[in-house]
Amino acid sequence: MAIREGGRVHAAGLGAFGHGLIHVEARDSRAALWAMEEGLRCPALGGVIGELWGDSPALDFTATRRLAVAAERHGVACWLVRLQGNANLSGARERWRLGSAPSQAHPFDPKAPGAARWQAELFRSRRRLPGTWVVGDDAPDLLAVAAELGDRALGQSHRRA
Secondary structure (H helix, E strand, C coil), rough: CCCHHCCCCCHHHHHHCCCCCCCCCCCCHHHHHHHHHHHHCCCCCCEEEEEEEEECCCCCHHHHHHHHHHHHHCCCCEEEEEEEECCCCCCCCEEEEEEEEECCCCCCCCCCCCCEEEEEEEEEEECCCEEECCCCCCCCHHHHHHHCCCCCCCCCCCCCC
């Protein structure tokens, strides 16, 4: 349902971040969570993004805790995007709520819409204060509010001290 409603990821639209993108389509939430956890165990990946629709019974505290622990243990960033779901108990280290915001002013025509912007609300975090930001193409530090991406060579061992 997430693909039907939100579409597929377009690697070229992600610029340099889209290079080497691996897209996995799962049959249900349980399979998607399994694929995410397996991806997090691969230190050659820079990050894992999963999109789930609604309030799946498979997405409970234990599942989110497993993703958080796997991401920390293997040093791979993890984003779980929930579409049309309710905020409930989660093992995530940070929780964000994203929504649309008025577009930026158009530089040549005040009646035309400008660049898209979003409202990002951090409502739970263990390492920074909650807050609300308006972000968009005009924000050069857009990814500074999210987890770090990795850039690792395939097969390179990655160990924590």
